[in-house]
Amino acid sequence: MVYAISIILIGIGIYGLMTQKNLFKHLISLSIIDTAVNIFIIATGYVEGGKAPIYTKSLPNFAIGKFVDPLPQALVLTAIVIGVGTLAVGASLLVRIREKHSSIDVENMKGVEE
Amino acid sequence: MISLLIAIPLLLAFVSVMWKRISKSLFFLAAIVNLIILLASWFPNGVEIHAMGNWKPPFGINLVLDNASFYAVLVVNAFFFLVSLMPKFVESYGTSLMLLMAAANGFILTGDLFNSFVFMEIMTITAVTIASKRDNFYNAFKYLILGGIAGSIYLLATIFAYTATGSLNMAHVSMAAISASSLIAITTLYTIGLGVEAKLFPLNGWVSGVYGGNDLAPVILGTSVSFAALYMVGRLFGTVFHGNGAEVLYTLALITIVAGEVAALRQQNILKAFAYSSVAQAGVVVAMISKGTAKSMGLAYFHLTNDAVAKFVIFLVAGFLVYNYKNLNGVFKKHKILGASFSMATFSLIGFPLFAGFQSKLRMIMALFSMKDFLFPAVMLLATLIEVGYVVRWNVRLWFEEETQEKAETPVVASTIALILAILLVAVFLKPEIFLNGAMKMGNALADSKDYIQGVLSVVKGGM
């Protein structure tokens, strides 16, 4: 189910990229794809009945099957930050694109060289 | 030692934000220190690994220095060094360039799939930053989106590899028994994920805009970064996945060659024209890599080295011309040295005798014929024919047309570098061993996955 959701979200993101004419929506679509991939990664680490991989007083012991896979979570942490970086650069580019081409709509942009 | 290749540019990059004024000097320092480190550890002739934090593979992340990654890192750092010699060119992009250098080194050296994704993303973001120089925002944005999609797909592929093998280490993935369908899923996704950076058609829409948009981006992205990306193609499809999915790469690459050359033919912007030529050359290299033997891969990287050197000169000169002259007709009458180096580089691109490109092109064709591949040489020669058309047209236009504008100031350092590299191209024609030996070692290292696996996984403790 979680897999299905993430895959459909990827599809939605791609659909958004293909149909939208506003560049900011492209950025959002890209974010959706990023997020969907992150969900997918987390899902691959899920173990039926597993808990968050943090040793606490109530969960002091190590055992296979008791915790979910921590590695995908660590990867996602990195991936999220990368997504943020992309988003920040993209957004600042959009600010300048709007200044230079007077719009961020693909069809209304002026002075885009052929 | 090899971790310093990444640590030093990174450290200096961090320092340079506090001390903006000297960022160019720091960039130069980083480049020269890296070169010294590399020269000190000349071809390792084996597999040297550096386990990060002393966590042995396949558990921790490890850097791998074998002949392949050494040669790639050497070439990449050499180009960064050349760029760092031209402070006028770097402007305020010193920090970004240092980050790009660290990322390219990391991307090449890393032995971990996810880590390579991280470095690829750093490369993309810094490349976008560099691409946005001279207000080239829309094209940079397009690159960002395309790079983002590619990054996501690369990440998906990495996760599929992780679920299939239980680890992210390349050596482990390489030796693990992966089911055929799983392997298809992984390599298909990697083809697309790497295809964007490796400029495979039709995933390379960003190239013309980014390379054609300013003077710095093509010089560094068209040489170092594209070398790093194409190295990864060889590493993944040659070493890690044992040529699985090579036929797809081969087909895409052949289409890339033709598409790149015909697109270059009609270009009126010199930077874009040679950007497309760089697309086509990437196609040649990928097709050659996809043949999968040690020899073909070695020749692919030999060709890539020649092409990168030539492209460096071409983009350097073209970038200078485009941003100093409105009308390029006959400008070389005023800049004879730049013109001579440009012409030599372009002729090397075609593969005229007397220049390095001849050695690699002829050897590739010869090797392909001995592998009984008759299609690729035909495509390559057709592409060269188209290339002759536009290369000669540009040369004739830049040398012989009536000039219209006042002379701009000649960039002394840039023309010296261009001339030296052009002479290097002639030297490589006379003595191909200059590049060929390293490239062949690289090809052998890439094709020999057994050695790679053994070298990485047998080491218990991480060494220097």
Next chain:
Amino acid sequence: MALSTLLISLLVTSVIIYFVSKASWRVGAILNFLIGIFLISYVFALHTGTTSDLGTLFGQKLQLTWTNASFYFSAVSLMVIVSVMLFAIKWLDSQKYPAAFNMFLLMMTAGSLGVFMAADLVTLYIFWEIAVLSSMLIVPMGKKESRKAAVIYAVMSASGTYMYLYGAFLAFQRYGTLNISEIAKQMVSDPSTGIKAAIFLLLASAGIAKSGIFPLHTWLRIAHGNAPDAFSAVLSGQLVKLGSYVLMVTVAVIPSLRVFANIPFYSGIPATNYFLIALGATSIIVGTLMAIKQDDMKMLIAFSSVANGGYILIGIGTMDPMGFEGGVLHVFNHALAAAVIFMAFASVVYRTHTKKISELGGLIHKMPITFLAYLFAIISLAGIPPMSGFISKWMIYQALVRKGMFITAFIAFFGSIGSFLYVFRPLAGVFLGQLPKKYKDVKEVSPVMWIPMMILVVISLIIGIWPFPVLQPIESMRADFGIAPMVKISDPDHWLIRGFAGNWNPVLVFNLFLIGFIIAYILYTMFPRSKKVDLLAPHKEEGTPINIYTGGEYIYTPELYHYNTKFYAGFERMYEKHPSWEKVLGMLAKFFHDLGEWVHGWFFRPSPSAYAFWVSLTILIVFWVRW
């Protein structure tokens, strides 16, 4: 000095020449000429069989070797090149880039010599490309159109060259060697006809492109027509012969009669050779007809080079002892004639700054020596007896008739008659007729420029009278290639060339012509001369006619009444609406341009949406193919 040392030092010297010429181009040109003289003496001193190594490529030795063929072609080439070098010492002062001209001319010389010396296919390719590259860089030094000409030249030449390269490596893949004679040996015993024919045709295509044989001939008009004037002499007289050399290598060095022994023969010639001969015949028709209608004198001779390339190909392609010798001899004749003609034109352009026939006229009074050189050269080119040009054509006809190839023979005769027409056009238009007023101060060119022309003319005349010094190397070449080695054609003891349908005694013929000429000259001096009326004489000032009328009108446009205008109008009208091959090739080029436009527009220019679409589509296709 080993052959490889010679070539490499020539290449290095060419760069030095550039810097010398930068200081003083005249010194550079003189140095070039001296080097040329040295090369000629060197070439005559070499012994056949000398070899030298150039290096290795993939374990294949790259070798140079000196054969009879190398000697013959090198000697002819050097004759042309050295005379142009001498010519250039004065002529270069009208040029913009004398230093680069000197450098590339010497580089091209080295390249051409290398081609003739090459013992294997790759060496041949290397020097071939050097020659092409350096000549390609001289071409755009001319007027504005020459820039485009350089591009077309490069592309056409490259299209042939790359087919050749493909063929070379196909042969390498099959026979494991690049050495030409090794390949020739192995090809004879190879049973697979298809691949042999492919190799044969691919190798020949370089020659076809270079010597301007039919489907790839269009660059000659543009490149020869627009190149710097003196360089056209090298292009047409020498570089085109590189193509003939390659054709000779593919047809004769690789013994096509034995290699293709088991494919259909027509008139005793294998189908592959027959195909080449058909192309040659087409070139004769196209070249002749197109030459007749040219108004630009250089383009006219360029088309005549197409036709003459056809003669050479036909002669060699027959593989008949007579035809082969005729074809190879024609290389010599055409080289000298074309060189002299182009140098004569260069002299005319040097003085008048135009190459349009209709703008010239009457230069015989101003430039008599140039006229004389041109006259003798066209006599040779058209193949009229006492000059050497006749002998080679006569030999080719002999072979064609003996083989029973009557259509080809007819075309060859037709081309010969056509050549009278086209060589006469510049003669009448440039040198005879009225002298336009603006050229009344034109002077003869300096001796530095006319001496080389006259030397070549004299050589051509001498060979016309006594052809045996040239025929003998050709005969030993023919013996090398094993084309009926027992048959002796030249017979200097009896002053005869022995054909199958009669013999030719050049000395006798010359004497007859000499007597005829003397009689004609006596008659000429005895009778009163014609009176000259200047078409423009009554004009007080330019453009205001006073007392010349036609149909009751003043003549406002005297140039239309100049007899040069529409010289062969009646004849040209017969094939006015001919299909144009240039247009076909232009369409091909446009197709690639449009394809590029399309690729750029669909894949590179659009918004990120399209990128996403292409990425997704690519994944899907890959998935569909692989899953």
Next chain:
Amino acid sequence: MRRLYAILVGAGLVYMLFAFLGTISPYGNVNLSDRVSAHFLAKDVNSVDASKWVSGDKQIPSKMKVFGKKGFEDGSANVVTSIVVNYRSFDTLGEVTVLFASAVGVGLILGGTRRMRYGRKPNFILRVSTGILLPLIILFGVYIFVHGHLTPGGGFPGGTVIAAAVLLLYLSNEEFSLNMVVSKSLEGSMGSLYVIFGLIGLAVGGAFLFNFLPNGVVGSLFSAGVVPLVYMTIGLKVGSELSGVVAEIHEEREG
């Protein structure tokens, strides 16, 4: 038409990924002992024979008590943190670099000089509550990254929370603008510090990013070697970096 194509291609893509799903184990049904992470959880990477492990001899760690014990190769109670900052610390260095690169990129792309005005005064509630909440938010951010090795959280969330405080300052006060010199030097020095930690590890332990401090008792505040230190530098770095980005976005160019 465009939408139709998009739907078709999107559906094809989804179909493809579903087809690929068949190659991986079903959701929730993962055997951790096949994966490297089992040993990250058990903190016994050093005792595993890697060559045997890769060739299929999975040495499944036995059940044992971890929390409150001493002497493990890695001392953080939060296993995700131990992976992020210790086992795969190099990834995190890369991650920091990505953020740094994008901050540099934003600075280069926007390159403003003057504080942007909203053109509208912030209301009373915002102004007053900012004053009350600000220290708490910053304190919370610091708490998150200081306890990164014990609880969910760490340098990145902590830094982001701190940056949120700066954003709040920007929103509530039109006159406020971040001192870029301070934020840049904090960013640069913290980034350098991370690399220097790595280099110290290289000098002490012979490997870049080696954990050169004692691990202590799993679950206590002063444990896990360099992890808390690294997370602190990361927290400060991310905080100053994102604040810098917020500041850059609030700046506009003259003219």
